[in-house]
Amino acid sequence: MFPPQLPSSNRPRNLSRLLFILVLAAGVALLLAHTQPAPRMARDRGWRAAAHLTLGADVLYRLSIFAEASGDSAQAKAMQQMAIALYERSALGPTPSAPAAYRLGIFYSKLGYPDHGRQFLEQAAQLDEDRHQLYLLLSAIYEEGAVDKVGWLEHASLLDDQPRWLAGLTRADMYQRLDEHDRSRQLRRQWQGQQFIFGLMVSGLLIVYGILGLLGLVMLAHAVVRLARQPTSRRPRHIYVPWQLIDIVEVVVVLVFLMVGLTLAAGKLHHYLPRPDSAGIIDAIIVAAVYLLSTAATLAVIYYRIGSYRRPWRMLGLRVDHLPTRIGWGLVGYGVFICLLASGLFAARGLDLVSSLPGLLGQLKEPLELISQPQTPAAYAVYFVLICLIAPLVEEIIFRGFIYAGLRRITGMTPALLLSAAIFASVHVAAPAGGMVVIGGLGLVMAYLYEHTRSLVPSIVTHSLHNTLLFILLAAYGLL
Numbered sequence: 001m002f003p004p005q006l007p008s009s010n011r012p013r014n015l016s017r018l019l020f021i022l023v024l025a026a027g028v029a030l031l032l033a034h035t036q037p038a039p040r041m042a043r044d045r046g047w048r049a050a051a052h053l054t055l056g057a058d059v060l061y062r063l064s065i066f067a068e069a070s071g072d073s074a075q076a077k078a079m080q081q082m083a084i085a086l087y088e089r090s091a092l093g094p095t096p097s098a099p100a101a102y103r104l105g106i107f108y109s110k111l112g113y114p115d116h117g118r119q120f121l122e123q124a125a126q127l128d129e130d131r132h133q134l135y136l137l138l139s140a141i142y143e144e145g146a147v148d149k150v151g152w153l154e155h156a157s158l159l160d161d162q163p164r165w166l167a168g169l170t171r172a173d174m175y176q177r178l179d180e181h182d183r184s185r186q187l188r189r190q191w192q193g194q195q196f197i198f199g200l201m202v203s204g205l206l207i208v209y210g211i212l213g214l215l216g217l218v219m220l221a222h223a224v225v226r227l228a229r230q231p232t233s234r235r236p237r238h239i240y241v242p243w244q245l246i247d248i249v250e251v252v253v254v255l256v257f258l259m260v261g262l263t264l265a266a267g268k269l270h271h272y273l274p275r276p277d278s279a280g281i282i283d284a285i286i287v288a289a290v291y292l293l294s295t296a297a298t299l300a301v302i303y304y305r306i307g308s309y310r311r312p313w314r315m316l317g318l319r320v321d322h323l324p325t326r327i328g329w330g331l332v333g334y335g336v337f338i339c340l341l342a343s344g345l346f347a348a349r350g351l352d353l354v355s356s357l358p359g360l361l362g363q364l365k366e367p368l369e370l371i372s373q374p375q376t377p378a379a380y381a382v383y384f385v386l387i388c389l390i391a392p393l394v395e396e397i398i399f400r401g402f403i404y405a406g407l408r409r410i411t412g413m414t415p416a417l418l419l420s421a422a423i424f425a426s427v428h429v430a431a432p433a434g435g436m437v438v439i440g441g442l443g444l445v446m447a448y449l450y451e452h453t454r455s456l457v458p459s460i461v462t463h464s465l466h467n468t469l470l471f472i473l474l475a476a477y478g479l480l
Helices: 014-034 039-052 055-069 073-091 098-110 114-127 129-142 149-154 156-160 164-177 181-229 245-272 279-306 323-349 353-361 368-372 377-411 413-428 433-453 457-479
Strands: none
Touching (some): 055 073, 055 098, 055 181, 073 098, 098 114, 098 129, 098 164, 114 129, 129 156, 129 164, 149 156, 156 164, 164 181, 164 457, 181 323, 245 377, 279 377, 323 433, 323 457, 368 377, 368 457, 377 433, 377 457, 413 433, 433 457
16 A cells, blocks of 8 residues: 555646745745844843853752752752852853853852952943943942942832842842841842742652653653563554655745744834833733744645645544543653653763753743743743643644654654654754754654654643743743
8 A cells, every 4th residue: 555645736846846945945044144133132132042041050049048948058058059150151151141240240249259249240241231230230239338328229120130039139138238127138038938939849840850750761661571572563553644755845944934034023023112111021922923923824834735635634643532541641751751861861960950950941942931031920821821832732733743744654763753853853942952952852752652642642742741841940930
């Protein structure tokens, strides 16, 4: 039995389609090479990118506060030293980071090294001229010298131009320098309570990851035992789908072209929009609009290619029969991914999950990284719906239901698993090799789930669970 072919009456000429694909690919290259984002958007993104480098170190430092409040002073000191080492690596590296430098300015000053603190705050001011006044205010607060109560209070709103947890800390320190001790104690108690809640949430997430990892370990052990008992496993079933390689290339190029083009257009639009205190909702709407327009147009291209067939969405793997079993497979699949990831961390770092957080968080990309910045509740709601509900459904249809299934028909199972995972990783992660490995590994697991069940439900569950757990961590970081 041969795989079904697209009817010749519905197939455009390959030369025309190839020309269309080449034009879009050239358009992507030109947009990336010659189009610069608007200046303000570029500054905002530069700040976010630099601040994002400190996210993992921030989590470690905040966990040290939680450990100290829990009575584990040795662990607290070790995590604090690890966080400062990460800040120094970022502030003193080949591309110095202003957020890392000014954090070192604060923490060195609090540790009793005012000269070091002043040097790092001056470095931050040189690297980030837009926030020069903020660094001047911080220098005044943490230096030994005269107190300008009127000036400090007049410019206290500058402290809010930081992550929320740092704003609470520096504001409490400012009131302490102003001898308003009641106000300082109140703010410090509130800040310490927020760090304790944050530590509890991170600990709870680590427990969830641990339970899922154990579930994955049991599943892997069961698979090894089963393979040992039955070494000659049956051959995998074929996947018969009507689309071909040129259809897959077309969908990938259309998706990338739309994402790049609409993102740059949004940057131009962002330049002309007002910047109120609730600007987080504007950014959230822009990100959601770019994503939804890009993926909706890509799904339209897919439907145009296969819509004439009977039950095209079922052909893409949207099967909901045996739903509880398929959801269970999704949970097990994510557990296997966590188990494999933990094995990689064990090989690289001795399975120190806490110290591995910075490396894992350092691979995040928009829109997930935007959640770590302070947002309004409405903005968080938009990101939750987009990242945890819509993205898993849409991306699984595109990457597993269409791309993997098409590659599987053409190349066989193993090459299709690897190729689809590589495409998935390259679309999500721009440069870091570590991020390519993590996202590619997740794509590999989700493609295997589709191969095993012939349904997108397990991979949607795995994808949604991964995004939701990261969302909870980053939302807690931004809110507390």
